[in-house]
Amino acid sequence: METILHEWGSLLLRWVHIITGMAWIGSSFYFMHLDAALRPVKYGTKGADGEAWEVHGGGFYEVRKYLVAPESLPPELMWHKWESYTTWLSGFVLLIWGYYLKASLFLIDPAVLNISPVVAACIGLGGLALGWIVYDFLCKSPLAKNEVALAGVGFVYVIGMAAIFQHVFSARGAFVHTGALMATIMTANVFLVIIPNQKKVVASLKAGETPDPTLGEIGKIRSTHNNYLTLPVIFLMLSNHYPLTYSSPYAWAVVGLVLVAGALVRVFYNLRHSGKGDKWWTWIVAALCIAIAVAISVGASSTARDQLGWAPLDPPTRVAAAVDVPKKVENVVISRCSMCHANEPVWDGIAIAPKGVKLETPADISRNAEEIYLQAVLTRAMPPNNITEITDGERRVLRDWLASRSF
Numbered sequence: 452m453e454t455i456l457h458e459w460g461s462l463l464l465r466w467v468h469i470i471t472g473m474a475w476i477g478s479s480f481y482f483m484h485l486d487a488a489l490r491p492v493k494y495g496t497k498g499a500d501g502e503a504w505e506v507h508g509g510g511f512y513e514v515r516k517y518l519v520a521p522e523s524l525p526p527e528l529m530w531h532k533w534e535s536y537t538t539w540l541s542g543f544v545l546l547i548w549g550y551y552l553k554a555s556l557f558l559i560d561p562a563v564l565n566i567s568p569v570v571a572a573c574i575g576l577g578g579l580a581l582g583w584i585v586y587d588f589l590c591k592s593p594l595a596k597n598e599v600a601l602a603g604v605g606f607v608y609v610i611g612m613a614a615i616f617q618h619v620f621s622a623r624g625a626f627v628h629t630g631a632l633m634a635t636i637m638t639a640n641v642f643l644v645i646i647p648n649q650k651k652v653v654a655s656l657k658a659g660e661t662p663d664p665t666l667g668e669i670g671k672i673r674s675t676h677n678n679y680l681t682l683p684v685i686f687l688m689l690s691n692h693y694p695l696t697y698s699s700p701y702a703w704a705v706v707g708l709v710l711v712a713g714a715l716v717r718v719f720y721n722l723r724h725s726g727k728g729d730k731w732w733t734w735i736v737a738a739l740c741i742a743i744a745v746a747i748s749v750g751a752s753s754t755a756r757d758q759l760g761w762a763p764l765d766p767p768t769r770v771a772a773a774v775d776v777p778k779k780v781e782n783v784v785i786s787r788c789s790m791c792h793a794n795e796p797v798w799d800g801i802a803i804a805p806k807g808v809k810l811e812t813p814a815d816i817s818r819n820a821e822e823i824y825l826q827a828v829l830t831r832a833m834p835p836n837n838i839t840e841i842t843d844g845e846r847r848v849l850r851d852w853l854a855s856r857s858f
């Protein structure tokens with residue numbers, strides 16, 4: 452029962468997370484585009500800094516931007532903040548649900564660091580908080596006067612955090628934490644800088660004072676940072692379904708390459724929308740980055756790792772734990788699953804254990820018992836299309852063994 456609730460909870464949370472994320476990213480892209488598309492005001496309202504005409508959904512829109520603010524505030528203001536907050540909140544719950552509550556499956560790899568689920572969760576949460584504190588400090592330091600220097604240090608900082616996570620968590624857990632770190636920076640930018648600054652502007656307008664223009668400028672800088680982080684964050688969030696991306700010892704470098712590629716694609720659109728031309732070189736460099744990331748990911752397959760002389764990620768010591776897997780269960784899994792779910796899969800077309808799930812030893816089987824139950828007993832998702840012809844009798848062997856375990 453618990454397994455079913457967990458699986459449904461996971462799906463529903465993901466549903467909410469993706470919808471809120473779409474709303475957030477959609478409005479953020481819209482406003483970046485709008486800002487770039489603003490042209491000098493030709494007639495009409497006094498004090499407007501730019502305007503854009505848009506056509507959508509059967510009507511024409513005339514949008515104007517006032518910097519720092521219009522002379523008088525309209526009675527109703529539409530704030531854009533809950534898209535960001537709900538994305539972060541749903542993602543945060545999903546992180547707890549999927550990784551902290553299932554730490555032994557997805558977060559902790561004893562071959563990397565043998566820690567308890569509580570310690571792992573504390574490190575994860577501490578890492579996210581630290582991520583924001585350091586980034587915010589950098590933005591307020593003298594370094595921020597030089598945009599390029601700030602971008603460079605920020606870049607090295609994110610890669611450094613990715614490398615640290617890689618030495619604490621499972622490869623998959625490390626990647627998702629790197630994505631969560633960047634996403635936390637983005638929402639904290641909205642919650643702690645952009646919206647409070649905007650509120651200060653509104654307050655001073657209401658008090659009949661002239662608002663401080665730097666408040667809006669700072670908001671715009673943070674909002675631009677968010678824009679450059681968007682595509683890499685989405686890549687990292689999706690990557691946990693693709694073990695090739697995160698399994699190599701150089702996964703931190705993949706993070707760096709994706710950061711560059713994602714930011715360059717945004718550079719292309721930001722320049723294009725502001726009428727500064729189509730800088731196609733950005734796409735070429737982005738494609739090159741992804742090609743290098745693909746080359747690095749080859750190292751995720753252990754055969755390639757051996758050939759390249761990289762240390763294996765799974766030392767044999769990991770298998771030593773005492774487990775209670777009956778021989779007949781082991782036989783079913785070995786004969787029906789492990790051709791794909793192995794360190795070195797022998798199934799044609801499978802280069803790396805799918806979703807990082809390895810089912811080769813009794814310890815592997817014991818650790819993944821709940822997932823086996825879900826995939827091969829409760830649903831018949833595995834083997835895919837019953838390609839290895841598992842029989843109902845064999846599924847019953849798995850079920851009877853799993854029935855004796857509590858989860």
Ligand code: HEC
Nearest residue numbers: 787788791798805806808822823826827833834835838839
């Ligand atoms: C022909 C290769 C193949 C065989 C045989 C196979 N699997 Fe899989 N398995 C896959 C692939 C591919 C995926 C990834 C599916 C996806 O991306 O949704 C997967 C995913 C999984 C997952 C992870 C699911 C998730 O969403 O995290 C589990 C657990 C699993 N398989 C268990 C098993 C079990 C148990 C068996 C044997 C009864 C088995 N598999 C046999 C190819 C195989």
